[in-house]
Amino acid sequence: MCGTILAGISAPSYAQDAPAAAPVVPVSDTIRSIVVSGAQRLEAGTVLSYMQLRVGQAYTQESADQALKDLFETELFKDVSIRNDNGAVIIEVIENPVINRILLEGNKRIKEDKIYPEIRLAPRQIFTRSKVRADVARIVELYKRKGRFAASVEPKMVQLDQNRVDIVFEINEGPKSKVQQINVIGNEVFSDNKLRGEMVTKQSRFYRFFSSSDTYDPDRLAFDQQKLRQFYLTEGYADFRVISAVAELTPDKRDFIITYVVEEGERYKFGEVTVESEIRDFTVETLTPLLPMKSGDFYDAKAVEDTVESLSETAGLFGYAFADVRPEFTRDKDTLTMGIIFKVAESARVYVERIDINGNTLTQDKVVRREFRLNEGDAFNSFQVKRSANRIKSLGYFQETLEIEQKQGSAPDRIILEANVEENATGELQLSAGFSSVENFILQASVRQRNFRGKGQELRASVSYSRFSQAIELGFTEPYLFDRNIAIGADVFRRDLNSFNFVNNDRNTTFEQLTTGFQIRAGVPITEYLSASLRYGLSFDDVTLDRGLFFTDANGDGVRGNSTGDTCDPLVAGRFLCDAIGKRTTSSIGASLIYDDRDNRVRPTRGQTIVGSFDFAGLGGSVKYLRGRLNASKHWRVLGDFIFTVSAEGGYIHPLEDRSVTPGDGIDDVRLTDRFFLGEPQIRGFDIRGVGPRIIRTGFAPEIINGQIVNTLIDFETNRNNVSDDAIGGRGYYLGRAELEIPLGSGARELGLRPSIFVDAGAVFNVTQPLLNTNVQNVDASGNPLFLAIDANGGIIQTVDATDGNGNANTPSLSFTELFLGDTLSPRVSVGIGVNWNSPFGPFRIDVARALLKEPGDDTKLFTFNVGTQF
Secondary structure, three states: OOOOEEEOOOOOOOOOOOOOOOOOOOOEOOOOOOEEEOOOOHHHHHHHHOOOOOOEEOOOOHHHHHHHHHHHOOOEEEEEEEEEEEHHHHEEEEEOOOOEEEEOOOOOOOOOHHHHHHOOOOOEOOOOHHHHHHHHHHHHHHHHHHOOOEEEEEEEEEEEEOOOEEEEEEEEEOOOOOEEEEEEEOOOOOOOOHHHHOOOOOOOOOHHHHOOOOOOOOOHHHHHHHHHHHHHHHHOOOOOEEEEEEEEOOOOEEEEEEEEEEEOOOOEEEEEEEEEEEEOOOOHHHEEEEEEEEOOOOOOOHHHHHHHHHHHHHHOOOOOOOOOOEEEEEEEEOOEEEEEEEOOOOOOOOOEEEEEOOOOOOOHHHHHHHOOOOOOOOOHHHHHHHHHHHHHOOOOOOOOOOEEEEEOOOOOOOEEEEEEEEOOOEEEEEEEEEEEOOOOEEEEEEEEEEEEEEOEEEEEEEEEEEEEEEEEEEEEEEEOHOOOOOOOEEEEEEEEEEEEEEEEOEEEEEEEEEEEEEEEEEEOOOOOOOOEEEEEEEEEEEEEEEEHEEOOOOOOOOOOOOOOOEEEEEEHHHHHHHHHHHHEEEEEEEEEEEOOOOOOOOOOOOEEEEEEEEEEEEEOOOOEEEEEEEEEEEEEOOOOOOOEEEEEEEEEEOOOOOOOOOOOOOOOOHHHHHOOOOOOOOOOOEEEOOOEEEEEEEEEEEEEEOOEEEEOOOOOOOHHHHHHEEOOOEEEEEEEEEEOOOOOOHHHHHHHHEEEEEEEEEEOOOOOOOOOOOEOOEEEEEOOEEEEEEOEEEEEEEOOOOOOOOOOEEEEEEEEEEEOOOOOOOOEEEEEEEEOOOOOOOOEEEEEEEEOOOOEEEEEEEEEEEEEEEE
């Protein structure tokens, strides 16, 4: 684009600021006429209305200069001249052009929709240089607010026909101005690094590429001064002050150097700390022992603020919503002590006059109101207000920043509670493809509405397909049946699971479990945090094996599993798999007791949950057992914004039937498909089903020792590629976790990154040892057993001869043996780091974990990830 640079756009004066002087003419007589020439859009009368020259007045140089000034101040004219021809005054004007359009060039870091609102010029307006200068300044200021102090804007004007112009703002964004260094002068007690750690602004370093904290921001500079003061006050330095804070821009405008000059002062201790209360329910004798600070402790301003808040909340528990708690300080500079009197002013007990709910365009009022722990007319209780806000946020229908505002009612003892909600999308339509280290490629389609018809109901349907599992599920939940606090729901499902083992380090399908069934459930609250639920489920299972692979060849036609006489071959499948096949019906009833006081069920930061449940199978059907489980977790916010979580769970299944055919036949009374399994992703650092009882089938390697052939068992730990590994689960298990979520800068939070470090520990145990297949000989094509012998060259050969030429017995040629491992209570422990990422293509979780404690047979795994599916 060809354009004309608006020369002098940043200069302090322009042509119209210093107009060319009108021709000097003799002031002869009175003005006889005034003629306007050059006007195109404006009427002559409009031009005359802007100045004070009138026909009949005396023409003077002063009046002509004033007329020029008046016309230029309108900013409608590019140039104006006035001349007097013996009383005929001629005013020649050149109008400023009309703006056709406004264009931006060079902006990449800030989008046009952010810049255009800063521009006051608009199409069809009259162009003026002063407005262009103002717009340039606003655009530059916008870039400064984004940390780009080297940005520059050059306006250009493109001349068009009919006195029109295009205005082009050419933007050179420049680099972000980073904070190169932060200096602190005057600190003696605390080091520079310690004080820098208290600031929000950080020095620019290569590892802060995800953070914006190293970008200079004037508002952040002021905030950091408050952070420094707050830090010193919590450490007892009550006289601390920031003398100056200066940010200097380097000559290349790329970096800032920030310098703080501070005065620490002396460190104070608490003197006498008491409470004076004018509220009758608050007594000094009761409250003073509860104060966290004691005389002689180092002064801590944060503790004072927390005490004020605590006393206010305590007053709110008794219904005093507007209790006024003010600390009065007595500073003694001689003894360096700070005495405090917490004065609780008299206030009236408050009652809830009205509860208002605003902003719910979809959700019905009753869905929000039933989460309130207060009703209209109740005595105000601050704890119940906070609890109500947490319950509303836990619905997941509204924004997480929701707060319940408290407003003065129609009388001093009345309060209005106002919940201003902002609806979140609650409908989910997901069509996804992903990859999992557990199941390889995954295809999933699901529809879910968590707030169906705005009534808080949940309706869902899903279909999933992967290499080892396929499923279809339908479900519905009504949380308040007939507007009573009774939840009821139902699920219908069909699942096709292909279980697998590892053979030569490759996943190999073993049995297929096809399950069809339904479950109905109901739940009721017992107290605010305690609830109970009941459920009934009926499912039909069909467990099968590949007949062509795992069955015998009874009729001798060379094809396995093609006749009715063919049966499961334990030498091929293993006795435990042969025992698992068949059809069965499970009719079970269960109950759970749930305690949950977490602040948020979606992403908790504090609180705990405990769930105890048991299930009884045997209410009809062919499966009979009693299963119990216990889960518990607790969350803390520590060290600022770190979130620490500890969780533990365990379970045990007790059989109610004897499935043994003969004593010692190795058949466990709990079926393989009903047992507990543990591994990835429950306990990281181990592979899928990598922990607990298992059957290892390993081979033999013949070698000559002292002239004799010896069948040496292959070490399965170092030669995992040469073994078959089947997890068979156990009757009991336990699992514990400790995880610390690490907060990142705002940039990483916007990307949805949540890293954590963790420790996992657990075990699966208690299963009847199956009968093992061992010492099985290899056979030739005719079915004759093979033996190992030494040939004439000293090598090892296979032969059908049971003895050598001297009548000595040859060594049997063994194919494999089975080992039973891992049935122990000993904990398996792993440590690692992980990252959750809400990526554009679905939830992503990556973990790097190392097993510290393991048992023989366990499968470990260092690196795991999941993409496109929940984890």
